[in-house]
Amino acid sequence: SFALSLTGKLVIVTAGGTQENIDPVRYIGNRSSGKMGYAIAEQAVRAGAHVILVSAPTNLKVPDGVDFVLVDSARSMQQAVDSRFDSADAVVMAAAVADFRVVNMANQKIKKMETMTLELVKNPDILYGLGQKKSHQVLIGFAAETERVVEYGMGKVHKKNLDMLVANDVSKSTAGFNVDTNEGYFLFPNQDAKEIPNMSKQEMAKAIVEELATLIQSK
Numbered sequence: 001s002f003a004l005s006l007t008g009k010l011v012i013v014t015a016g017g018t019q020e021n022i023d024p025v026r027y028i029g030n031r032s033s034g035k036m037g038y039a040i041a042e043q044a045v046r047a048g049a050h051v052i053l054v055s056a057p058t059n060l061k062v063p064d065g066v067d068f069v070l071v072d073s074a075r076s077m078q079q080a081v082d083s084r085f086d087s088a089d090a091v092v093m094a095a096a097v098a099d100f101r102v103v104n105m106a107n108q109k110i111k112k113m114e115t116m117t118l119e120l121v122k123n124p125d126i127l128y129g130l131g132q133k134k135s136h137q138v139l140i141g142f143a144a145e146t147e148r149v150v151e152y153g154m155g156k157v158h159k160k161n162l163d164m165l166v167a168n169d170v171s172k173s174t175a176g177f178n179v180d181t182n183e184g185y186f187l188f189p190n191q192d193a194k195e196i197p198n199m200s201k202q203e204m205a206k207a208i209v210e211e212l213a214t215l216i217q218s219k
């Protein structure tokens with residue numbers, strides 16, 4: 001049971017690894033399974049929130065009680081989140097968003113050749129954009145770091161204008177992408193850093209939702 005409730009609050013959660021099309025049958029992806037984001041969506045529903053889960057394709061079952069929006073690329077995820085942002089009380093960005101996309105997607109399957117070059121261009125940073133335009137919304141980001149987790153994470157808290165950042169140490173085999181456990185730090189703009197020991201993603205999600213409820217309450 002939760003000390004604080006999210007009843008009546010609209011929470012957008014993103015999850016999974018975005019896919020950037022190369023041609024009709026190929027894409028550039030990453031190793032995000034969606035487990036972290038889906039666990040947050042599930043715990044937020046349990047805390048009473050209206051949850052919109054904006055997800056890249058995953059192998060997971062959609063949690064009961066969420067409004068589910070399936071997307072693929074970073075730009076389609078951005079469109080899905082931005083168009084719902086005004087009415088949201090909070091956004092939690094657990095998705096692993098591709099930093100680059102293919103400049104020209106081929107309309108036909110690309111034929112075999114000895115060498116080929118793909119030209120990539122920078123994707124929009126969805127979370128940075130939300131941080132620029134936020135008013136009453138609570139913004140929680142993630143950071144996948146392999147070294148100097150607190151220092152690099154704190155940089156993202158300020159750069160992206162976040163209320164909290166979950167900095168996970170993805171150099172550990174028991175944390176980060178495609179495992180059932182996670183660990184790291186909850187970082188705040190006042191320089192506070194709460195160390196989060198290794199635990200299941202469901203347990204970490206519950207801790208994130210408790211912080212979220214506190215942050216919404218104090219707005």
Ligand code: PMT
Pocket residue numbers: 016017031032033034035036037074093094095096097098099123124125126127128140141142143144145156168170176177178179
């Ligand atoms: O899905 P799982 O297998 O359970 O793995 C969980 C996870 C490791 C993917 C998750 O815990 C996590 O760390 N997600 C964020 C991964 C990431 O993309 O980190 P980043 O440091 O590159 O991005 C920082 C933040 O900006 C993230 O909240 C990200 O969603 C957001 N971002 C990044 C790039 C971009 N173009 N737009 C964004 O909004």
